[in-house]
Amino acid sequence: MDPVIAVEGLTKRYGQRTVVDHVSLTVEKGEIAGFLGPNGSGKTTTIRMMCGLLTPDEGRGTVLGRDVIRQAREIKREVGYMTQRFSFYEDLTIEENLAFVARLYRLRPMRAHVQRTLEELGLSHRRRDLAGTLSGGWKQRLALAACVMHEPKLLLLDEPTAGVDPKARREFWDEIHRLAARGITVLVSTHYMDEAERCHRINYISRGRLLATGTVAEIIARSGLASWIVEGAPAAIDAAIERLHGAPGVEQATPFGLTLHVVGRDGEALARSVRRVAAELGLSARPAETTLEDVFIHLMGEENSRDREAA
Amino acid sequence: MRWLAWHRLWAMLVKEFVQMRRDRVTFAMMLGVPLIQLVLFGFAINNDPKKLPAALVTTSEDQFTRAIVTALENTGYYRFTHILISAEKADLLIDNGTVSFVVTIPSDFARRVMTEERPQILIEADATDPSVASGAISTLSTVSANALRRELAATAGAGAVAGGGAALEAVVHRRYNPEGVTQFNIVPGLLGVILQMTMVMMTAMALTREVERGTMENLLALPATPLEIMLGKVLPFLVVGAGQVVVVLVAARVLFGVPMAGDMRLLLAGILIFVLALIFLGYTFSTLARTQMQAMQLSFFFFLPSILLSGFAFPFRGMPGWAQAIGEALPLTHFLRLVRGVMLKGADLHTVSSQIAALIGFAVLFAALALIRFRRTLD
Ligand SMILES: Nc1ncnc2c1ncn2[C@@H]1O[C@H](COP(=O)(O)OP(=O)(O)OP(=O)(O)O)[C@@H](O)[C@H]1O
Ligand SMILES: [Mg+2]
Numbered sequence: 001m002d003p004v005i006a007v008e009g010l011t012k013r014y015g016q017r018t019v020v021d022h023v024s025l026t027v028e029k030g031e032i033a034g035f036l037g038p039n040g041s042g043k044t045t046t047i048r049m050m051c052g053l054l055t056p057d058e059g060r061g062t063v064l065g066r067d068v069i070r071q072a073r074e075i076k077r078e079v080g081y082m083t084q085r086f087s088f089y090e091d092l093t094i095e096e097n098l099a100f101v102a103r104l105y106r107l108r109p110m111r112a113h114v115q116r117t118l119e120e121l122g123l124s125h126r127r128r129d130l131a132g133t134l135s136g137g138w139k140q141r142l143a144l145a146a147c148v149m150h151e152p153k154l155l156l157l158d159e160p161t162a163g164v165d166p167k168a169r170r171e172f173w174d175e176i177h178r179l180a181a182r183g184i185t186v187l188v189s190t191h192y193m194d195e196a197e198r199c200h201r202i203n204y205i206s207r208g209r210l211l212a213t214g215t216v217a218e219i220i221a222r223s224g225l226a227s228w229i230v231e232g233a234p235a236a237i238d239a240a241i242e243r244l245h246g247a248p249g250v251e252q253a254t255p256f257g258l259t260l261h262v263v264g265r266d267g268e269a270l271a272r273s274v275r276r277v278a279a280e281l282g283l284s285a286r287p288a289e290t291t292l293e294d295v296f297i298h299l300m301g302e303e304n305s306r307d308r309e310a311a
Numbered sequence: 312m313r314w315l316a317w318h319r320l321w322a323m324l325v326k327e328f329v330q331m332r333r334d335r336v337t338f339a340m341m342l343g344v345p346l347i348q349l350v351l352f353g354f355a356i357n358n359d360p361k362k363l364p365a366a367l368v369t370t371s372e373d374q375f376t377r378a379i380v381t382a383l384e385n386t387g388y389y390r391f392t393h394i395l396i397s398a399e400k401a402d403l404l405i406d407n408g409t410v411s412f413v414v415t416i417p418s419d420f421a422r423r424v425m426t427e428e429r430p431q432i433l434i435e436a437d438a439t440d441p442s443v444a445s446g447a448i449s450t451l452s453t454v455s456a457n458a459l460r461r462e463l464a465a466t467a468g469a470g471a472v473a474g475g476g477a478a479l480e481a482v483v484h485r486r487y488n489p490e491g492v493t494q495f496n497i498v499p500g501l502l503g504v505i506l507q508m509t510m511v512m513m514t515a516m517a518l519t520r521e522v523e524r525g526t527m528e529n530l531l532a533l534p535a536t537p538l539e540i541m542l543g544k545v546l547p548f549l550v551v552g553a554g555q556v557v558v559v560l561v562a563a564r565v566l567f568g569v570p571m572a573g574d575m576r577l578l579l580a581g582i583l584i585f586v587l588a589l590i591f592l593g594y595t596f597s598t599l600a601r602t603q604m605q606a607m608q609l610s611f612f613f614f615l616p617s618i619l620l621s622g623f624a625f626p627f628r629g630m631p632g633w634a635q636a637i638g639e640a641l642p643l644t645h646f647l648r649l650v651r652g653v654m655l656k657g658a659d660l661h662t663v664s665s666q667i668a669a670l671i672g673f674a675v676l677f678a679a680l681a682l683i684r685f686r687r688t689l690d
Contacts, residue, residue, distance in 0.1 A: 053531055053689050072688075077534045087529035091333050092326065103322030104533050 004029050004154055004185040005050060007061030007068060012045050012054060012208075020045050021208035022059065027187055027201075032180050034199030035189035038300060042208040043189040044084055047156050050187075051081045064154055080152035084159045084189075086139045088146060090132030094123055097131050098146055105150035113149060121145045136163040144172070148179065155179065157188040161195065173198050193293045204296065206303050212295075220290050225251075225298060226267035227290040228274045230260040232283035240277050247273040252297055263294045314538045323535060323543020331547055341513060345505045345555045349562050352501050363447060365412035366393035366401045373421045375462055379432065382458030383414065388447035401435075411437045412447065424459065433482045498563040499650040500623045503585070503643050505559060507617050508610075510552055510586055514593025515606035517544040523603055528689060537685040541678075544597075545590045552586040563654075572657030578650065581663070584670040585646045591677035592642070598684035617643040645669040 005027035012020040020042040027033040035043050048054040050063050052072025060067070066074045088097045098114045107113040118124045121141060126134075134142060140160055148155065157176075161169045173195060176186055188199070196202055197216055204212040204219070212219050230240055237260050244253040244262060249269025254261045264270035271287075278285035331338060365383075369376050383389040389412060395401055401413040415433040417423075423430040434451055518540075521527040530540065556579075563569040571578075593610065600606035618624055620634050621643040627635065638644045649666040652658035660667070 048528075048689060051532060053528065055688055055690055073534075076532055079532075081529075081532040083525075083528050083532070085525045085528075087524075087526045089326070089330065089526055090524070091330055096326070096329055100322055100326045101533070103325065104319050104535060106316075106318045 002062075002065060003027060004031075005033075005061075005063050005187065007050060007059065007063070009059035010046060010049050010056050010061065010068075011058035012042070012049060013057050019208050020049065020056075023205065023208070023210045024061075025203060025210065025213075027185055029185055030180055030183050031200045032176060032186045032188065032198070034196045034202040035187055035205065036191070036196055036202060036296065037189075037205035041205045043205060044158055045208075046205065047081070047158055047187070047189065050075075051079050051156055052076050053081075078153055080147035080150070080155045082143050082147045082155070082157045082160050084162070086136075086143060088131055088139075088143060090130060092131060093128050094118070094131055094134070094142060095127040097142070098149065101146050101149055107150060117145050117149055137165055137168045140164055141168070141172070144175070148184075153184060155184060155186045155188075157186065159189050159191070161190065161192065169195070193291070193296075196292055202292075204299060206299060211299055211303075216292055220292060220295055223290065223295040223298060224265055225263050225290045225294055226265070226270050227288045227294060228262045228270065228285055229288040230262060230274060230278055230283050230285045231258060232278075232281065234258065236281045236283050240281055240283060243277045243280070244273065247277065249273050251301065252294065254297075261288070261291075261294065263290065263298065265298075314536050315542075316539070319535050319539045320542055323539055324546060327543055327547045331551075337513070341509055341551050342554055342558065344509055345558045346562075348501060348505055349498075349559060349566070352497060362390040363388060363411040364392045364409065365389045365414060366395055366404050366410045367391050368395050368398055368401045368413060368415040369420075370418040371416075371421060375421055375424055375430075375459060376416050378458045378462040379416065379455045380414075382454050383451075386447075386450050386454050388450060389414075405435060405437055408437065424463065430459075431482055498559075498567050498569045499654045500647055502556065502559045502563070502582075502650060503621075503646045504618060504623055505555060506552060506582075506586055506589060507643050508614055509555065510548055510589035511593040511596070511613060512607060512610040513551070514545060514548050514590045515596035515600065515610045516603045517594060518597035519600045519603045519606045522601065531687065531689065537682055537687060541594055541681055541685065545594055548590045548593075549583075549586060552582075552590070556582050556586075569654065571654055573653035574659065577660055577663070578653045581646070581649045581653065581667060581670065584667065584674055585642060585649075588642045588670055588674035588677055591674055591681055595677050595681040595684060598681055598686065617641050620644070622647050642670060642673045645673075 003026045005025060007026075008024045009022045010020055010024070011018065011022050023042070023046055025033075025046075035047070037043050045054065049056045049059075050061075050068060052068065052075045056069065060069065062068065063075050064078050066078075068075065089100070092100065095114060095118065098117050099110060102110045102113045115124075118127055123138070123142070131139065131142060140163070144157070144160060155176075161172050164172060169192075176188065177198070180186055188195075190196060199216075201215055202213065202219055203210060212222070214222065230237070232240075237255060237258065240260055241253050241255060244250045244260075249264040249266045249271075250262055250273050251265065252261070252263040254263075262270065262274050264273075274285050277283075367380060380391060384391065391414075392410060393401070393404060398415065401410075401415070404410045405413050413433075413435040415435070417431060417433075420430050420432070422428075432455060436447065518527070521530055535543070564571065592613070596606055596609040596613075600609055616637060620630065620638040621627070621641050622638065623643065627638060627644065630638065645666045649658075649663045649670070652663050652666070
C-alpha cells in the first residue's frame with residue numbers, strides 16, 4: 001500500500017534563508033509519526049507545505065495520493081489540520097465554531113454532529129460560552145475535536161499539547177491512539193519526550209534539515225551513544241559536573257535531581273572518565289540506557305559545533 | 312459547483328453575521344455614523360437662512376425703497392440691522408461678517424421706476440457658506456418685484472404700470488463663492504459619502520482581521536473557496552448598507568424635505584450597484600493590507616479624494632481638468648450624478664445609463680481585483 005505522506009526534497013526559502021531544506025518524509029497508513037525539532041527548525045513550515053497552505057520552492061510528493069503542488073485543494077478537504085496557535089473564532093461560541101465547521105463540510109444532520117462532538121468533548125454545558133473564554137488546554141481540545149469532525153484520513157497536529165496539563169495531555173494521546181487504531185494517520189509535532197516515545201516513528205528536524213528518522217529504539221541505537229548514571233551526595237554531584245566537563249569521551253553531563261546523566265559517543269573513553277571521576281569523589285557509577293532526549297541534545301550539539309567549524 | 316457551493320457560502324454567512332452582531336461597537340457605528348453625519352451636516356441645511364443680518368445702502372427714503380425693505384424682511388430671510396449711506400462702510404460690514412447681505416438701492420431708483428427705465432437693486436451676499444445664502448437669494452427677485460408691483464399699483468391705480476414692475480432687475484453678487492451649491496445637493500450627496508466611508512472601511516478590515524487574529528490559517532485550511540470567502544465577507548455588508556440607505560432616505564424626506572422626483576426603483580438599483588462596487592473595493596483593500604491599521608489607512612486614502620473631487624465638496628465642473636479626470640475614476644462621482652439626477656431632477660434610466668454603466672464597471676473591476684489578489688496560501 002502507498003504511504004499516506006510521501007514527500008521528497010521539500011524546500012522553503014524566505015529571502016536568503018532556507019527554512020526547510022530538502023526534507024523527505026514518508027508516513028504509512030495508521031502510523032503516528034512524531035515530528036520533533038528545536039524552535040524555529042521548520043516543523044510548522046513543513047506541515048503547512050504538506051497541507052497546501054504554503055507552496056514549496058522545491059520538491060514534490062503526494063499526500064493521501066494527491067500531488068502536494070497541483071492538488072492542494074483536494075488535500076485540504078481530506079486532511080484535518082490543527083494549527084499551532086488556536087485559530088478558531090474566539091468571538092463565536094463553542095457550539096457556533098463547531099457548527100461552522102460542520103456546515104462547511106456539509107455534515108448532516110448538522111445539529112447531531114455538533115451535539116455529539118460537544119458530548120464527546122464534555123463541553124455540552126459550556127456550549128454557549130465564547131471560545132475565547134476557554135482555558136488554553138480546553139481550547140486545544142476544542143480545536144482537535146473540530147478538526148476530526150469531518151473524519152479526515154490524515155491528521156496534521158502542530159504542537160497540539162503545548163500548554164496542556166499532564167492529565168489532559170495523556171487523554172489527548174489516548175485519543176490520538178484511538179484515532180490511529182481506526183486507521184487514521186497522524187503526524188504530530190511536539191517538544192515533549194514522553195510524547196515522542198508514544199509515537200510509532202519519529203522524525204527529527206533541525207535548521208530545516210531532517211537529521212534522524214525511525215522508531216525510538218532505532219534512533220537511539222543509530223546514535224551510537226553510551227550513557228552512564230552517577231549517583232551520590234549533591235555537593236559531590238556538582239563537583240563531578242565540573243570535572244566531567246571536557247573530560248575525554250564526555251559529551252554531556254546533565255543533572256537530574258540526585259543523579260547525573262553522562263553521555264558520549266566513545267564508549268570506552270566515556271567509561272574511563274566516569275569511573276575515574278566517580279572514584280575521586282566517592283560517587284557510584286553504572287551504565288544506563290540512552291534516552292531519546294540524550295540523542296536529541298546530542299544532535300543539537302553536533303549542529304552547533306558544525307556551525308562553529310564552518311564559521 | 313466547484314467554486315461556489317451554497318452550504319459553504321451559508322456557513323460563511325452565518326459566521327460573519329454572528330461575528331458582526333457580536334461586535335457591538337462596530338455594529339453600532341455602522342448604523343450610528345449615518346445618523347450622526349446626517350444630523351451634523353443636516354444641521355447646516357436646517358439652519359436655513361432665517362433673519363440673517365443685512366445692511367441697506369440707500370440715499371433716498373422713498374416709498375419704493377420701504378416697500379422692498381419690508382417685503383424682504385417679510386420673507387424671514389433678511390433682518391436689516393444697518394441702514395447706511397456709504398458703500399464703503401457696508402463693504403467693511405460684510406467683510407468682517409457682521410452682515411450676510413448688503414442691499415444697495417441706487418439713488419436714481421425711484422426715478423427709474425417711474426420712468427420705466429429698468430430699475431436695479433444690487434444684492435451682495437456672503438456666500439462663503441453657500442447653503443446659508445442660497446435660500447435668501449432664490450426668493451429675492453420675485454419678492455422684490457412683487458413688492459414693487461404692488462406699490463406701483465397702489466400709487467398709480469390698478470393695472471396701469473404692471474409692466475414697469477416686471478422690469479425690475481435684481482443684480483445678485485455672490486461673494487467669495489460664486490458657484491453657490493444648493494442645499495438639496497447635500498443630502499443625496501451625503502448618502503454617497505456615508506456609504507463610501509462605512510462600506511469600504513468595514514469590508515477593508517474583513518480579511519485583515521482574520522489575518523491579525525491568526526484565524527486565517529485555519530480558514531484557508533478549511534474547504535471554503537476564495538469566492539465563497541469573499542461573498543461570505545461581503546454580503547453581510549450589503550445588508551448593513553441597505554440599513555444605512557433606509558436611514559438616510561427616510562431622514563432626507565422627513566427631516567429635510569428633499570424631493571424624490573424620479574423613480575425610486577431606479578434609485579435603489581443605482582444604490583445597490585454602488586454599494587456592491589464599494590464592498591468589493593473594500594475587500595480588495597483587505598487583500599492588500601497586512602494589518603487592520605493598513606486597511607483603515609487605505610480606506611482613508613481613497614476617501615479623501617472621493618469627497619474632494621467627486622463633486623460633493625466642490626462643483627465638479629468648476630474643478631481644473633486634471634482634477635475632473637481623477638474624479639471620473641471615482642465611483643462616488645458617478646453615484647452623485649446618478650442620485651442627484653434621479654432624486655432632484657427626476658432623471659430616467661436612459662438619462663443615467665452612463666452612470667449606471669460606470670458603476671457596474673467599477674463593481675466588476677473591483678470584484679475581479681479582489682479575487683486575483685486573494686492569497687490562497689500563507690506565502
Ligand atoms: N513568513 C515567514 N517569513 C519569514 N520567515 C519565516 C516565516 N515563517 C517562518 N519563518 C521562519 O522559518 C523558521 C521555521 O519556522 P517554523 O515556524 O516552521 O518553526 P517550528 O519548527 O515550527 O518552530 P516552533 O517549534 O517554535 O513552532 C523560523 O526561523 C521562522 O522565523
Ligand atoms: Mg511551529
